[in-house]
Amino acid sequence: MANDLTLRREKTKKRIRGRIAGTPERPRLTIYKSLNRIYVQAVDDTKGVTLAAASSLEKDLREKLKNGANIEAAKAVGASIAARLKEKGITAVVFDRNGYVYHGRVKALADSARAAGLQF
DSSP: OHHHHHHHHHHHHHHHHHHOOOOSSSOEEEEEEOSSOEEEEEEETTTTEEEEEEETTSHHHHHHOSOTTSHHHHHHHHHHHHHHHHHTTOOBOEEEOTTOOSSTHHHHHHHHHHHTTOBO
16 A cells, blocks of 8 residues: 555656756755655756755754654744745745645645745
């Protein structure tokens, strides 16, 4: 059963990635979530480089958070990535949910990044 869910997510991921791409002015904000952590990075697909990244694995977030994979962690990671992108002068991104359903931790991260000033 888990294999079927993984295959479905990979199929959705490929379909989404066929439609969106990041540029230096508007990078792709991609998310990955595991059972224990949540990760996000801003990618410039024209050059194939990561412009900024944040995760619940970082030391300052680990000390503040009780759990690295819940909605509170997603909100903290969303605010962190937004602050790092704003330091680089990037205010608009393309959101790539990476095949995950836009619900729960994914939605919390996106809402937190929007509240911190990113537009998508």
